[in-house]
Amino acid sequence: MLDALREEVLAANLDLPKYGLVTFTWGNVSAINDARDLVVIKPSGVAYENMSASDMVIVDLKGNVVEGTLRPSSDTATHLALYRQYDDVGGVVHTHSSNATSWAQSQRSIPVLGTTHADYFNGTIPCSRLLTPEEVEQGYEELTGSLIIETLGDTPPLTMPGILISNHGPFAWGKDAHGAVHNAVVLEEIARMALATAQLNPGLAQLPDYILNKHYSRKHGKNAYYGQNKA
Amino acid sequence: MLDALREEVLAANLDLPKYGLVTFTWGNVSAINDARDLVVIKPSGVAYENMSASDMVIVDLKGNVVEGTLRPSSDTATHLALYRQYDDVGGVVHTHSSNATSWAQSQRSIPVLGTTHADYFNGTIPCSRLLTPEEVEQGYEELTGSLIIETLGDTPPLTMPGILISNHGPFAWGKDAHGAVHNAVVLEEIARMALATAQLNPGLAQLPDYILNKHYSRKHGKNAYYGQNKA
Amino acid sequence: MLDALREEVLAANLDLPKYGLVTFTWGNVSAINDARDLVVIKPSGVAYENMSASDMVIVDLKGNVVEGTLRPSSDTATHLALYRQYDDVGGVVHTHSSNATSWAQSQRSIPVLGTTHADYFNGTIPCSRLLTPEEVEQGYEELTGSLIIETLGDTPPLTMPGILISNHGPFAWGKDAHGAVHNAVVLEEIARMALATAQLNPGLAQLPDYILNKHYSRKHGKNAYYGQNKA
Amino acid sequence: MLDALREEVLAANLDLPKYGLVTFTWGNVSAINDARDLVVIKPSGVAYENMSASDMVIVDLKGNVVEGTLRPSSDTATHLALYRQYDDVGGVVHTHSSNATSWAQSQRSIPVLGTTHADYFNGTIPCSRLLTPEEVEQGYEELTGSLIIETLGDTPPLTMPGILISNHGPFAWGKDAHGAVHNAVVLEEIARMALATAQLNPGLAQLPDYILNKHYSRKHGKNAYYGQNKA
Numbered sequence: 057m058l059d060a061l062r063e064e065v066l067a068a069n070l071d072l073p074k075y076g077l078v079t080f081t082w083g084n085v086s087a088i089n090d091a092r093d094l095v096v097i098k099p100s101g102v103a104y105e106n107m108s109a110s111d112m113v114i115v116d117l118k119g120n121v122v123e124g125t126l127r128p129s130s131d132t133a134t135h136l137a138l139y140r141q142y143d144d145v146g147g148v149v150h151t152h153s154s155n156a157t158s159w160a161q162s163q164r165s166i167p168v169l170g171t172t173h174a175d176y177f178n179g180t181i182p183c184s185r186l187l188t189p190e191e192v193e194q195g196y197e198e199l200t201g202s203l204i205i206e207t208l209g210d211t212p213p214l215t216m217p218g219i220l221i222s223n224h225g226p227f228a229w230g231k232d233a234h235g236a237v238h239n240a241v242v243l244e245e246i247a248r249m250a251l252a253t254a255q256l257n258p259g260l261a262q263l264p265d266y267i268l269n270k271h272y273s274r275k276h277g278k279n280a281y282y283g284q285n286k287a
Numbered sequence: 288m289l290d291a292l293r294e295e296v297l298a299a300n301l302d303l304p305k306y307g308l309v310t311f312t313w314g315n316v317s318a319i320n321d322a323r324d325l326v327v328i329k330p331s332g333v334a335y336e337n338m339s340a341s342d343m344v345i346v347d348l349k350g351n352v353v354e355g356t357l358r359p360s361s362d363t364a365t366h367l368a369l370y371r372q373y374d375d376v377g378g379v380v381h382t383h384s385s386n387a388t389s390w391a392q393s394q395r396s397i398p399v400l401g402t403t404h405a406d407y408f409n410g411t412i413p414c415s416r417l418l419t420p421e422e423v424e425q426g427y428e429e430l431t432g433s434l435i436i437e438t439l440g441d442t443p444p445l446t447m448p449g450i451l452i453s454n455h456g457p458f459a460w461g462k463d464a465h466g467a468v469h470n471a472v473v474l475e476e477i478a479r480m481a482l483a484t485a486q487l488n489p490g491l492a493q494l495p496d497y498i499l500n501k502h503y504s505r506k507h508g509k510n511a512y513y514g515q516n517k518a
Numbered sequence: 519m520l521d522a523l524r525e526e527v528l529a530a531n532l533d534l535p536k537y538g539l540v541t542f543t544w545g546n547v548s549a550i551n552d553a554r555d556l557v558v559i560k561p562s563g564v565a566y567e568n569m570s571a572s573d574m575v576i577v578d579l580k581g582n583v584v585e586g587t588l589r590p591s592s593d594t595a596t597h598l599a600l601y602r603q604y605d606d607v608g609g610v611v612h613t614h615s616s617n618a619t620s621w622a623q624s625q626r627s628i629p630v631l632g633t634t635h636a637d638y639f640n641g642t643i644p645c646s647r648l649l650t651p652e653e654v655e656q657g658y659e660e661l662t663g664s665l666i667i668e669t670l671g672d673t674p675p676l677t678m679p680g681i682l683i684s685n686h687g688p689f690a691w692g693k694d695a696h697g698a699v700h701n702a703v704v705l706e707e708i709a710r711m712a713l714a715t716a717q718l719n720p721g722l723a724q725l726p727d728y729i730l731n732k733h734y735s736r737k738h739g740k741n742a743y744y745g746q747n748k749a
Numbered sequence: 750m751l752d753a754l755r756e757e758v759l760a761a762n763l764d765l766p767k768y769g770l771v772t773f774t775w776g777n778v779s780a781i782n783d784a785r786d787l788v789v790i791k792p793s794g795v796a797y798e799n800m801s802a803s804d805m806v807i808v809d810l811k812g813n814v815v816e817g818t819l820r821p822s823s824d825t826a827t828h829l830a831l832y833r834q835y836d837d838v839g840g841v842v843h844t845h846s847s848n849a850t851s852w853a854q855s856q857r858s859i860p861v862l863g864t865t866h867a868d869y870f871n872g873t874i875p876c877s878r879l880l881t882p883e884e885v886e887q888g889y890e891e892l893t894g895s896l897i898i899e900t901l902g903d904t905p906p907l908t909m910p911g912i913l914i915s916n917h918g919p920f921a922w923g924k925d926a927h928g929a930v931h932n933a934v935v936l937e938e939i940a941r942m943a944l945a946t947a948q949l950n951p952g953l954a955q956l957p958d959y960i961l962n963k964h965y966s967r968k969h970g971k972n973a974y975y976g977q978n979k980a
Contacts, residue, residue, distance in 0.1 A: 101514030158483035170623040252620035283563025332976030389945035632854040714851035745794030
């Protein structure tokens with residue numbers, strides 16, 4: 057069942073150590089099928105070096121395991137909340153990548169400091185509030201999903217393909233599993249450079265909106281002229 | 288004698304360069320046998336690339352060499368003090384890993400800044416005091432072991448599987464040699480992110496206890512639901 | 519057409535990931551032919567691992583594609599402005615390398631802090647102003663080329679083989695594609711060390727001019743005595 | 750002539766990129782023969798990947814080339830000044846390694862912040878003054894050697910096997926070429942951790958002398974008990 061999607065999700069998970077985003081098993085990638093009723097996700101706590109496509113777990117949108125012998129990622133409920141909310145999100149990834157997590161631990165949003173950021177994220181990358189004790193009690197993982205949705209607000213998710221959960225780390229997403237991981241790599245690199253920039257210029261000189269818009273629209277939307285896909 | 292444990296200790300020592308925790312010979316891992324009367328430990332000052340299982344040294348809990356032609360690690364007495372004190376500690380590791388050592392050199396404990404920390408260490412990772420001139424004179428390595436025990440105080444060692452020795456570096460431990468090294472890798476990564484966090488937010492916004500408890504208990508104890516081991 | 523130059527430009531582009539200067543496709547190298555009427559440049563948005571010499575695009579100095587089926591780099595107009603202006607520039611490179619980009623995002627020029635800098639860059643590496651909204655509107659990439667020329671002013675380009683574009687990143691150049699990439703690697707390393715230096719000594723103790731001149735002239739000009747090329 | 754020493758010096762030079770101490774050709778290692786009248790040194794500006802033992806240059810203590818077709822390192826005169834002054838120095842190395850160079854660019858000596866430092870360097874690692882314009886004019890490389898000797902003062906060179914040249918970078922040495930490179934690696938790692946320590950604790954809590962002495966004497970001198978060489 058969903059063999060191609062299993063392979064795709066496996067490959068995306070294996071890209072996490074390849075791009076230096078994870079230590080041990082600290083990350084997980086999922087993707088949703090075209091019918092948008094089944095999600096393929098990494099099993100919980102399994103080492104990347106030993107994972108195969110058959111280890112991937114298939115769950116429905118309520119989190120019931122439909123296929124697979126292993127327990128799905130402990131963050132599954134967060135992924136599902138995003139798929140239920142956003143029709144254009146096809147893949148979700150969570151990591152504890154070093155620089156993005158450091159911003160999250162600092163409870164600071166990442167302002168637009170340069171064109172690298174503007175090429176992918178159409179504005180400040182927000183850092184969420186903390187969940188309350190009641191929320192943690194009620195349903196920690198699912199309400200982390202709600203928190204992401206609350207933090208994004210009216211922003212279309214593919215124009216802001218990742219955010220920071222306060223004192224936790226980044227979640228990122230994309231059209232599919234591969235795109236989600238791509239955006240997680242970008243977010244980590246933006247965070248790395250923003251950290252160095254904050255050291256050199258604590259006042260943080262933000263990129264003016266007219267250059268942000270120029271760069272974002274070079275790569276996205278109907279007038280995009282970056283890459284080989286003629287719009 | 289203890290051939291399987293020798294192999295295990297060798298493998299754990301070889302993981303130190305693999306995970307970037309050591310330069311040259313600056314680290315050592317040991318493990319204790321099930322009878323808890325013999326300890327297998329790395330020889331002193333031998334390069335990792337040339338080590339074999341037969342180079343591992345077997346000592347009793349007083350530090351007498353029971354088997355092996357090489358001199359055991361100069362830190363052996365510290366390891367033994369921990370095995371004598373803590374029945375649930377099966378492996379011990381010492382490194383000079385870059386970020387954890389930098390915190391130790393700063394004489395600062397690492398507060399709980401995020402869930403990465405909370406997943407493994409159930410509270411602030413303490414930095415010890417300095418040994419006094421008399422203690423250094425009396426028995427530097429053994430009293431470093433006593434210092435670790437003093438610094439841990441009433442904390443069960445497996446809930447705080449590593450600490451910092453002031454102006455020296457980290458010691459970590461676990462149920463066995465592999466677990467000890469795993470915790471040393473985690474400690475180094477926590478220290479790396481805490482350093483960046485301190486640069487971004489010198490006031491250091493600590494993770495609230497209710498999230499610390501949630502994350503620690505997701506992975507540890509009878510209600511754990513992370514990974515594949517059903518509690 | 520220009521087969522040798524295609525190979526040279528391909529090799530120079532592949533050096534970008536080799537030297538850790540790029541994430542994904544965030545960089546591009548070009549070179550001009552001896553007749554100085556045709557430029558070979560990387561295609562836009564193509565992954566390095568899949569690029570071949572035949573993917574390189576040949577354009578004239580107005581940016582018309584003369585040979586090649588792919589779209590040239592979106593930064594082509596910037597490269598061309600430099601070739602039109604500077605007769606001794608044979609290769610141009612643009613990256614978002616982490617440390618140089620962080621200085622650019624900080625809107626700070628890099629002063630001469632040491633002999634590493636003095637060996638290659640004969641003075642402060644300037645950071646440009648921002649383009650105005652009108653300039654961005656009129657011709658973003660071409661006017662970025664004009665901005666580089668404005669920022670260099672009277673400085674001969676091969677004595678200052680790279681600069682920073684404010685809130686964007688570095689451009690570098692050289693006698694040929696290989697030399698351009700070499701200078702981009704040097705600029706990144708200078709930026710890395712300047713960042714650490716700024717952390718240790720925010721006042722920044724600049725290298726005196728008499729040592730700058732000594733080092734620069736050891737490697738460049740008719741009295742150079744570094745390397746194997748007898749002047 | 751001196752074939753074994755050539756191989757040793759080649760191997761030591763190749764260790765520089767292996768340990769991440771050099772970019773391009775920015776480093777050089779030499780060693781002196783037992784008779785202490787001939788020095789084998791890396792040629793100037795030759796890429797490490799292409800170097801062979803036969804490329805090594807043999808010079809006498811006045812700097813005359815005795816054997817070899819290539820020009821010796823431009824820093825040869827600095828190396829020779831050290832061999833003439835110190836009978837127990839058998840190998841010398843110069844690099845622009847990132848962290849040690851950053852301290853040099855900051856014009857700051859590295860205080861003893863931890864036992865990693867104390868294991869190898871018996872006190873603060875000094876940063877030199879700058880050469881005067883007259884000294885640069887008179888003989889830059891040879892007087893850099895004099896500057897190292899002045900900076901060391903009465904300190905026996907093997908107890909302080911490396912220093913920082915202000916706004917330039919580190920020189921290190923040892924009993925032979927291999928030992929010199931070993932000490933350069935240690936110096937770089939000490940500098941890396943001292944940078945992070947300075948960020949966490951700008952006041953810098955130095956290791957007390959009684960622990961410095963304990964650690965230094967564990968590894969050096971007649972009562973050493975680290976490693977496998979029974980004193």
